Structure formats: C-alpha cells, structure tokens
Amino acid sequence: MSVQNLNVHDPFAEDGDPLGDSQDVGSQADYIHIRIQQRNGRKTLTTLQGLPKQYDAKKLLKEFKKEFACNGTLVDDEKMGQVIQLQGDQRSKISTFLIDNGIEKDTVKVHGF
Amino acid sequence: MSEEPMFDPSLKKRKKKQVQFTVDPLGADADPTAPAPETIDDTTTDGAVVDLGPATTHERMKLNGESAVKSTEEDDFKAMFGDSKKKKKKKEIPLDFGDDSGTSTPVPAASTPDAGALGEAIEDLDFSDLKKKKKKKKANLDMEAFEKELKSSSATDADADEDADPTPAVDLDDDADLGDDPFANSSGDVPTSVSIGNEAWLKSDRDYLYPELLGRFYELLHQANPALLSSSKRYTIAPPSIHREGTKKTIFANVTDICKRMHRQPEHVIQFLFSEMGTTGSVDGNGQLVIKGRFQQKQVENVLRRYIVEYVTCKTCKSPDTLLTKENRIFFMTCESCGSRRSVNTIKSGFQAQVGKRSRTRVG
Numbered sequence: 001m002s003v004q005n006l007n008v009h010d011p012f013a014e015d016g017d018p019l020g021d022s023q024d025v026g027s028q029a030d031y032i033h034i035r036i037q038q039r040n041g042r043k044t045l046t047t048l049q050g051l052p053k054q055y056d057a058k059k060l061l062k063e064f065k066k067e068f069a070c071n072g073t074l075v076d077d078e079k080m081g082q083v084i085q086l087q088g089d090q091r092s093k094i095s096t097f098l099i100d101n102g103i104e105k106d107t108v109k110v111h112g113f
Numbered sequence: 114m115s116e117e118p119m120f121d122p123s124l125k126k127r128k129k130k131q132v133q134f135t136v137d138p139l140g141a142d143a144d145p146t147a148p149a150p151e152t153i154d155d156t157t158t159d160g161a162v163v164d165l166g167p168a169t170t171h172e173r174m175k176l177n178g179e180s181a182v183k184s185t186e187e188d189d190f191k192a193m194f195g196d197s198k199k200k201k202k203k204k205e206i207p208l209d210f211g212d213d214s215g216t217s218t219p220v221p222a223a224s225t226p227d228a229g230a231l232g233e234a235i236e237d238l239d240f241s242d243l244k245k246k247k248k249k250k251k252a253n254l255d256m257e258a259f260e261k262e263l264k265s266s267s268a269t270d271a272d273a274d275e276d277a278d279p280t281p282a283v284d285l286d287d288d289a290d291l292g293d294d295p296f297a298n299s300s301g302d303v304p305t306s307v308s309i310g311n312e313a314w315l316k317s318d319r320d321y322l323y324p325e326l327l328g329r330f331y332e333l334l335h336q337a338n339p340a341l342l343s344s345s346k347r348y349t350i351a352p353p354s355i356h357r358e359g360t361k362k363t364i365f366a367n368v369t370d371i372c373k374r375m376h377r378q379p380e381h382v383i384q385f386l387f388s389e390m391g392t393t394g395s396v397d398g399n400g401q402l403v404i405k406g407r408f409q410q411k412q413v414e415n416v417l418r419r420y421i422v423e424y425v426t427c428k429t430c431k432s433p434d435t436l437l438t439k440e441n442r443i444f445f446m447t448c449e450s451c452g453s454r455r456s457v458n459t460i461k462s463g464f465q466a467q468v469g470k471r472s473r474t475r476v477g
Contacts, residue, residue: 033463037391038406040468049464080464111389111463113412 032098034091036112046091047075048084057082068093348426348433350374353417355410358403362394365402365413375425377437381460382420388462389416429453 032052037045051057057074061084065072072086086094095108351374354366365386372379383402387393390412394404426433427448434449437457447454 035391035463037466037468042407045466045468047464047466075464075466077464083464083466085466111391113390113408113415 030107031109032103032107034094034108034110034112036089036091043087044089046086046089046094048086048094049080051082051084057084060084064090064094064097067097350417350421353410353413355408355413357407361405361407363404363406363408363413364397365404368396368402369400371417375421375433376435377425381424381437382417384460384462385420385424386413386416388460389419391463391465424457427451427453428455 031050033047033049035047035049037047039045051060061072061074064070064084064086068086068088068090070087070090072084075083075085077083091110091112095110098108099105350371351367353368353371356364356366358364368382369379372382375382379396383394383396386402386404390404390406390408392404392406394402397403421433424437424444424446425435427435427446427450430448430451430453432448432450436447436449438445438447442459444457444459445454446457
C-alpha cells in the first residue's frame with residue numbers, strides 16, 4: 001500500500017512542453033503587421049498582414065477603402081496568407097481603426113519609418 | 114496663445130542663479146552668460162514629453178557636486194539621437210529676436226530648455242558639432258533678452274505679458290513643436306527647486322503638485338545616497354548620415370560606424386533596416402549602405418531607434434551593453450552589465466507587394 005502523499009508527482013507532466021508543439025517560438029505570428037512600401041516617386045503602399053481569422057478581410061477592406069478614401073486589394077500570398085494592400089500611407093489610420101474597433105493595441109505592430 | 118510656453122517668475126529666478134555658473138562644466142562652447150545648464154530639454158526628439166521635475170533636480174545636484182553626471186537612463190535614451198529636433202528649435206530663436214521682441218516672454222522660455230539640452234548634449238551627445246556653431250551665435254541674443262527680461266521682471270502675469278507681445282503670431286508658428294507638449298507649460302510653472310523644509314506648499318493650504326513632490330523625492334534620494342549621482346552613462350550614437358544617390362536611391366554612409374558602436378553585426382542591422390523599411394539595397398565598396406527608395410535621415414533614425422530598443426538595450430536593466438549571439442537559429446541577447454539573457458525576435462521581412470513592372474520580376 002502506498003501513501004498517496006509520498007508519490008513522486010511531476011506537476012508539469014500533463015502539460016508537456018508548453019513550447020513544444022507550437023512551431024512559432026519567438027515568431028511574430030500573432031501580430032498584425034502594418035507595413036509601408038515605397039513605390040515610384042512619392043507614392044506608397046500600405047500592407048496589412050496577419051489579420052486574425054475571425055475577421056473578414058473582404059469586409060474590412062471595403063470599410064478601409066471607404067473610410068480612408070483609397071483603393072486597395074486583397075492579395076493571397078502563399079506564405080503570408082491574406083494581405084490587405086492599400087494605396088498610400090494609411091498606417092496610422094489603419095492602426096487607430098483597428099484599435100478603435102476592439103483589437104488590442106499590443107497586437108498591432110506598425111513598421112516602417 | 115495658450116500653447117506658448119508661459120512666462121513665470123520661477124523660471125527667471127532660476128536663471129539669475131545660473132549666471133553665476135562661470136565655472137562651467139560644459140567646456141568652451143557653453144557660454145557662461147547663456148542661462149543654460151539647469152533646465153533640461155523637456156521634449157524628446159519624437160516629441161514625447163520627458164518629465165522635467167527629476168531632471169532639473171538631478172541637474173542641480175550635479176552642478177552643486179560639480180560632478181559631470183548624466184541624467185536618467187530614460188531621457189538619455191530618448192535624447193540619443195536628439196539633435197535633429199533641437200536644431201530646428203534653435204533656428205527659430207534668432208528669428209524671434211529678429212522681430213525685435215526681445216521682451217517676448219516665450220522666447221527665453223523657449224530658449225532655456227534648448228540651451229540646457231545643449232549643455233547636456235555637449236557632455237555626451239555626439240551630435241553636438243552641428244549645434245555648437247549655432248549656439249555661439251545665439252548667445253549674445255540670449256543675453257540681450259535676459260537683460261531686458263530682468264528689467265521687466267515685475268510682470269508676473271503670463272497672459273498679460275504675452276498679449277503685450279508684438280509678434281505673437283510669429284512665435285506661435287515657430288514654437289509649434291514646443292507648444293504641443295502640454296507638460297512644458299505646467300512644469301515650467303512649478304518651482305521644482307524647493308529645498309527640504311521650505312517647500313512652497315507649506316505656506317499655503319493648496320495641494321501638492323506632482324512635479325514638486327517628484328523634485329522633493331529626488332532631492333531626498335540624492336541626499337541619502339550621493340552615489341546615485343554618478344550613475345549611468347548616456348548611450349549615444351552618431352546620427353545616420355544619409356545622402357541621396359540619384360533620385361531613387363539613398364546612401365547610408367556610416368552604417369559600419371553605427372554598427373560598431375552598437376556592437377552588432379552590420380548584416381543584422383541591415384537586415385532589420387530593410388525589412389522595416391520594406392525595401393532592398395546593398396553595401397557598396399566603401400562600406401556604405403545603398404538603400405533603394407528615398408529616405409530621410411529622420412526616417413532612418415526612427416528605424417534605428419527601434420532597432421536599438423528591440424535588439425540593443427537590455428530589457429531588464431536598460432543597459433546598451435549587450436551581446437547578440439545566435440544559437441540554434443535563435444538570437445539571444447546577453448546583457449553585459451546585469452547578466453540577463455533573453456531571446457529576441459528573429460527579423461522577418463513581411464509581405465512584399467509587387468512594385469514596379471511585373472515583367473521585370475518575372476524575368477529576373
């Protein structure tokens with residue numbers, strides 16, 4: 001008969017390695033990235049990448065276009081997934097839009113100069 | 114109007130005190146007549162407001178102790194690239210005088226933080242070269258204003274004074290970048306220079322103001338442990354020197370210098386720059402970085418600053434004295450001063466949209 005209290009019990013046994021099964025250790029997968037890219041002259045493009053799945057990119061794009069008065073498209077990239085691409089530097093506008101609409105501030109990352 | 118830095122008697126008093134500082138720890142380029150070294154630049158390069166309270170106290174203690182000490186790490190860090198904005202400000206000031214508004218109160222108010230910052234900067238900023246020249250020019254003007262101001266010292270009401278100002282419009286425009294920090298005004302109003310035992314609030318029954326209490330705290334702190342005064346060293350980096358090559362390329366001449374200073378591999382820095390700015394480029398024969406696209410110094414500076422925050426300064430102790438090593442495809446940053454070790458994000462360039470001719474990329 002064994003005393004239950006004396007059993008050696010690993011408190012972490014059932015948890016496993018918390019980082020083991022996720023491939024993206026230290027990756028930026030959970031961020032929404034807002035980037036800028038220069039085109040010719042003083043034209044720029046703004047890209048929004050890493051939108052969480054529960055948001056409809058198409059509807060969002062439509063709203064962006066209306067809100068910021070710019071054109072834009074939805075690009076399917078094999079590596080990056082769906083990327084919203086807008087004309088002009090809309091970075092700050094996008095980030096405020098997203099944050100105002102309930103996306104947490106720390107998940108939005110604005111890149112660029 | 115209200116955006117302009119208010120005039121206040123306390124500021125003036127402080128200045129009178131300063132004139133005695135002929136033994137200037139700042140070297141030849143600091144004019145002793147310039148009412149400088151006590152006030153600190155209250156805005157950082159990004160326009161963020163740094164609390165004036167502790168800084169001034171800190172400074173004062175420093176001067177008393179005659180030890181060349183730098184202010185807190187935070188300010189340092191923000192002021193790291195701190196010249197571009199200051200330069201802009203400096204230019205404005207002679208302009209104000211040009212409009213013969215020597216008595217205009219915003220001017221001294223505006224010029225002091227500047228000068229103070231300069232004094233600070235000379236000690237430990239690398240960017241001071243550019244500033245020194247301007248500073249000399251300004252000194253005489255400053256003195257003039259100071260004298261006039263002394264005469265008109267009876268005026269205490271800032272608003273009234275400002276209304277009398279003949280060139281308010283010009284000032285307003287020029288001081289725009291000063292004006293947008295609300296803290297400059299409020300902290301200017303508060304005498305932070307109270308010594309223990311005769312605080313201003315003892316005589317009245319008003320509430321304590323935050324800057325006052327903060328000043329008091331620092332005073333007590335430094336009295337208790339003077340060792341803190343000679344603490345951290347400011348972390349500085351030469352501003353990136355950016356030139357244009359043609360219309361579509363930008364040359365970043367001193368990458369290698371900057372990398373050396375940060376103790377980082379140029380490749381890593383360059384990779385970060387490219388991924389952040391969403392562009393490409395190459396290193397030419399002289400070790401200069403050629404970036405595709407048009408970028409201004411300020412923009413590159415911003416990106417560099419972000420790099421430093423992310424990959425250079427220790428997150429635990431804020432020290433820039435760190436090493437970056439790579440183990441199993443993961444970069445680790447080891448702090449040399451506190452010994453902490455943490456992994457940092459790998460640099461990932463994000464989605465790159467198709468720019469330019471489609472046919473060109475298909476062929477290439």
